[in-house]
Amino acid sequence: MTSRNLITPAQNTWCPGCGNFSIQFALKSVLGELVQSGTSLDDVVLVTGIGCHAKMADYLNVNSFYSLHGRTVPAAIGIKLANPQLKVICCAGDGDCYAEGLDHLIFAAKRNVDITMIIHNNRVYGLTTGQYTPTSPLGFRGRSTPGGTTELPINPLELMLASGATFVARGYTRNMEQLRSLVKQGLLHRGFSFIDVLQICATYNNMTDYYHEHVDDLKDHDISSFEAAFWKAREWDYNADARIALGLFYRQVMPTFEDRIFAHPPDNTDRQKRIEEILQEKM
C-alpha cells in the first residue's frame, strides 16, 4: 500500500493543546515521507501501551497492537522476531514505560532490537488524572503526592545509554522540525532507537514556558562518542534547573537481536520427520 488516509474515523479525545497532537503529526508526516521513498504502510506496525499517548493506535490508520500498560516492548520484540520485514514503532508513555514496563525497556536496549521507541514524556499521569511519574521533579505535587514527591526523577537518556541503546535522542513537542527529523532518523536506524519526547500535558503539567526558556539544540556534538553522549545526557537531570539539550545524542551501528537470532536460517525440516528422529534417539 503506498498511500491512504493515515487518520482513522475514530473520534479524537485528546485535550485541546495536548502534546500528543504534535507527536501524531510528526509520525504521520514521517510515515508519509517513508512511503514516498518506497516503504509500504502494510509493513508498518504501531505498538502502544496504555495512557493518553496510546490512543494513537486508534487514530493512526496503520496496523496496530494496542497493548497493556507498560507492555509495548515485549510485544514489539515478538512482532519483529515473527516477521523481521515489519517496521515496528512503539509509542509509550513515561508512566507506562519508565514505571510499569521499565524492565522491558532496558532489555530492548540491551538486545538492540530493531524497533523505534517514542516516549511521550509529559512527566505526569494524564489518563488517571494527575499523579507523579518516574520523570516528575522532586517535590511534584500530584494527586497521590499532595505534599510533593519525596524522590528524585530518573534520567531516561542516561539509563538508555547505560543499557546499550544504539540510538538515543531527545525531542520536544514544540520543536516540530527537529521532532520529525529525530523520528525519521530513528525509523531509519537499524537497531534500537530511543527518542524521549518532552511533551506538554495541557491539563496536568503544562511546562511550555519552562521548556521554552531552557531548551537548546545540541551543537558541536559527536554522536559517535559514548562519553560525549553520556556527559551531555547528564547536563540536565530532569530535576534541577539546567539547559535542556535536544537532538540526537548517540548513534552506533551494532548487530541487532534479529541478526544474531537468525544468524542461521531456520531449518525447514518436516516436523513429522524430525519428531520421528527425536523419538528414535530416545529408544
Next chain:
Amino acid sequence: MNDISVLIGGKAGDGINSAGLTIAHLFNHLGYRVYIYFDYPSLIKGGHNFAIVRASDHKIGAHRETADFLLALNNDTITFHTSMIRPDTEIIFDKDNATRATGTSVPVGEILTAENAPQIMGNSALIGAFAKTAGIQWDVITEVFQRNLQKETEKNLSVARKAYDAAQIKRTVPVIGPGHLPIITGNEAMGLGLIHGGMDAYISYPMTPTSNILHFLAEQAPHLPITVVHPENEIGVIIMALGFAYAGKKAAVGTSGGGFCLMTEGLSFAGQSEIPVVIVVGQRTGPGTGLPTYTGQSDLHFVLHAGQGEFPRLIVAPGDAEESYRWSSLAVQLAWKYQVPAIILGDKTLNEGTYSFDRKEPGELHPDPEIPGEALVTGPGYGRYRLTGSGVSPCAFPGTPETVVKITSYTHDENGISTEDAKISMVMAEKRRKKGVRLLEEIDRLEAVKTYGGRSSPVALLAWGSNKGVACDVAGLLGLRVIQPIVISPFPLRQMKEALSGVTRLVSIEDNIEGQLGSLLAGHGITVDDQVLKYDGRPFSVDELHRKVMEVLK
C-alpha cells in the same frame, strides 16, 4: 505379573537422573514398560537425590513404595529409604561410601582408579553390578550404553564391565518381549506435541518443573522451523508470545504457578484481543515459592479463573506422555482455530516423570483447522473482529496487502478501534461467549473424559493429571472404574455424566488439600462421595493409594 522397582540414590551431582534413565533403558530392552519418579531438593550440588525406576509388563505411571533392587552410592540412600527395603530387596552399594549397607558390595573407588575414570562414572559401576545381579545379559548393557550415553561410552562400559564381572546373579529379571519404545519425560512429550501442533515459537523464563521444555526445545530449535526465546520475566514472556501470534506465528510459553501469576494480565489481554496463545503450567507445591521441586495439583481453580473479565479458555490436563503429546498438539490447533488462550496443565510428577511412549496410542491429532463457511477476506474493508455466526473472526496478519490489522486490549468494534459503546460492548461479550460454545462442541467430539479399569464397577476413582497412572494401577488391583477428565475447560459435562453412568460411589484423588476437581464437579451438580487428598509434595505410590482407597471403602 512382572513388576520390578529399582531405587538409585546419591548426592546431587552424582548423575542420579541419568543413571535412572539408563536403568530404565535396560528394562526397555527386555520388553518392559517403564516409569521413573525423580526426587531431588532445590540445590545444585550435594543433598540427596534419588530415582525410582519401575518396570512392568503393562503401561504404568506411578512408583511402588518398596524396591526390588536398591542401588546406593552413599549411606543416605540406605538410611533415608529403610522403609523401601524388604527382606528380599537386593542392595547393591558403593563399598567405600555406603558403609552401612549389606548385600552386593561394589568396589567403586578401586574400579575407577583402575580405569582412570572420573567420580561421575561411579554410577556406571553400580549399574554394571545391578545388571549382573538382575541376570541381565552383557550385550544389553553394551547396546544401551552405546545408544544412550552421550560421551565416553567405552570408558563407562569398561567401568560397568568390571563391576558386572565381580557381581553374582541374585534374581533374574525375565525378558518379556523383543519390542522397545522411546522413553521420554512429560516435558519432552509436551514439547513434541507443541511441535506437532504447528508451534513456531516457544518463549519461556526458567521455572521448575517446566524449564526442561525450554531446554529441550532450545536444543531442538536448530533442526526445526521454530524460534526459542528466553526473555526478562514472565510478563515479557506472555506479551512477546502475543506479539508473535499477532504477526502470524503460533507461540507457546511454559511456566509454573508463580510465573503464571505474572502472566495473568497477558492471559486476560489474549482473551480480549482474541490472540491465540498456548501456556504450559506445570504445577508444583505452593503457595508462594512453596516446594520448588515437588509436585502438587493446587492450581486448578487458579488457571480456571485467572485473568480479569470473562472469556473462553481451553484447559487440558493430560495424565501421561501420550496424552501430553496429543493434547499439546491439540491445544495449539484449537487455540488457533477458536482464537482463544489454551492452558496445558501439568504437575511436577507428569512434567518431570519419565515414561515409555507409545506412538500408536495418541489417536486423532488433526481436527479441521478452520471453521467452515467463514473465509478470510483481506483488503481495505478488513475488520479483525468481524462478527460471524461462530464468533470467530477470520484472522489476517500485518504485512497483508491493503489490509490494516488492529488489535487492542480495550473493548473494541469490528475494526479493532476502542469503544465504550454499550451495545458494541454487549455484542462483543456475546461474540466471545459464542466461541466458547463452539469450542465445547468440538471438545465433545474428542475423547475429553476417559474411563479405565472395571468400566461397569459402581465404585469409581476420579483422578486428573499424573494421578491417572496411580489410579489405574489401584483400580486394577481392586476392580474399580477410573474416570479421568482431560479437558477441564470448557467443561465436558455430557461426557462426564456418561462416564459416571452406573456409579454409586465416587472417590476423588487429588494432590491438594481442598479437593479442587471435586468442587468443580459440585458446581456442575456432581457429588464426590469420598476424597483421598495428598498435599506433602510427593506423589502417591501405588501401595499408599491402595491402602487409602481401601480405608475409604471399608
